Amino acid sequence: MADKDTLMKEFVETEAAKTEDAVADLERIEEEVAAEATSSAEFEDALGNEQAAAEAAETAFEFDQAKIGTAGIGEAL
Numbered sequence: 543m544a545d546k547d548t549l550m551k552e553f554v555e556t557e558a559a560k561t562e563d564a565v566a567d568l569e570r571i572e573e574e575v576a577a578e579a580t581s582s583a584e585f586e587d588a589l590g591n592e593q594a595a596a597e598a599a600e601t602a603f604e605f606d607q608a609k610i611g612t613a614g615i616g617e618a619l
Contacts, residue, residue, distance in 0.1 A: 565616045572612060576605035 544552075579602035586595035 562616075565612060568612050569609065569616070572605050572609045576602050576609065579605060 579598045583595045583598035583602060586592075586598055
């Protein structure tokens, strides 16, 4: 049977790997949402729907800002 230190080390490594995977997933989702919102803003703008274009652009901006925060989390690991 493994000793406590070995078990704790394995647990910490496993949790760190899970956290890294979660951060990578979050970064991917944020990127996809920002890209979709940017496309929507361009589409709505082309249709002349200023309100919808502005809302989509705001969403894209918010997710771009969120990506900065997520990058900070990833760097802290």
